[in-house]
Amino acid sequence: MSRRGTISVLVVDDDVRVAQNHRELVDSMSGFSVVAAAHTAGEALAAVRKHGPDLVLLDLFLPDASGLDVLNELRGPQAEAQGGLVDVLVITALRNVEHVRTALHSGAVYYLLKPFPLSVLREQLERYAAAQRKMTQMGTATQDDVDGLLGLLRPRGRSQPLPKGLTSATADLVAETLREAGTDLSAAEVSARIGVARVTARRYLEHHCAEGRAQLQMRYGSAGRPEHRYRWAA
Structure with a gap:
């Protein structure tokens, strides 16, 4: 990360409208900043x-x-030798398996197929940010650490990511509530805002923490057990 923890992003797309949509989304996210948009390979390399x-x-x-x-240029031996490796998230309509294989082999952190709702891109960027934070906090990595990082960057299929009893609609609602709050919330406060039971809200909050999208903070009062507070990590 650069600039006091902000992740700087270059948007590259030949479609000016799509590039603008992606730029606006990234700029709307806390912890991210778009440095430029490019519409050709030449512009992309120059911007990097x-x-x-x-x-x-x-x-x-x-x-x-x-x-x-462009990916090979950014992730190839010459870039590595110069200490200038850049992370790349591929966003494309190209579905040929060879393109997927080549992109992943060349070091792309993810391969996102168009078309998709912008919420999918937001989620992947949040996962990327969570992975970067984890790596920043690590000393020596354990296998669990590595597995957790890979799980963040390349999550399982969207048909089976939630624990039994949780639904994607409510998970998204809890995530949006935390994201818009801009501060930490308790399970009781989330419960009141979205109209679910406190214990249900807490299950979803714990799920988002396990996925790296939210962070648990303990608030200690003058007496009694500490209060569990949750904040959107991205």
């Missing part, structure tokens, strides 16, 4: 040299070269 972003949102269909060429 100029701004040195932490993360590139890279379309593979560009008018002057394949996005895979």
Whole structure:
């Protein structure tokens, strides 16, 4: 991360409208900042040299070269030797398995297929931010640490991510409530805001903490057990 913990992002897409939509989404997220938008491979490489972003949102269909060429340039041996490796999240409509294999082999952190709702991109960016925070806090990694990082960056299929008894609609509602609060909330406060039982709200909050999207904070009063408070991590 750069600039006091802010993740700097370069948006690359040949479609100006799509690039603008992605730019507005990223800029709306706490902890992220767009340094530039590019619409060709040449513009993308020039922007990386100029701004040195932490993360590139890279379309593979560009008018002057394949996005895979850009990916190789950013993740190849020369970039590594110069200490300039950039993380790349591929965003594309190209569904050919060879493109997927090449992108992942070249070091893309994720391969996101168009079309998708912007909430999916938001979630993936939040996962990326959570993984970066975990790595910053680590000393020597354990296997559990590595598995957790991979789970954040490349989550399981969306048809089976939630524990039994939880629904994606309520999970999204709890996430949005935390995100919009801008401060920490208790399970009771989340319960009152969205109209579910406190114990139900707490289950969803604990799930988001386990996924790295939320953080548990303990508030200690003058007496009694500490209060569990939850804050949106991204």
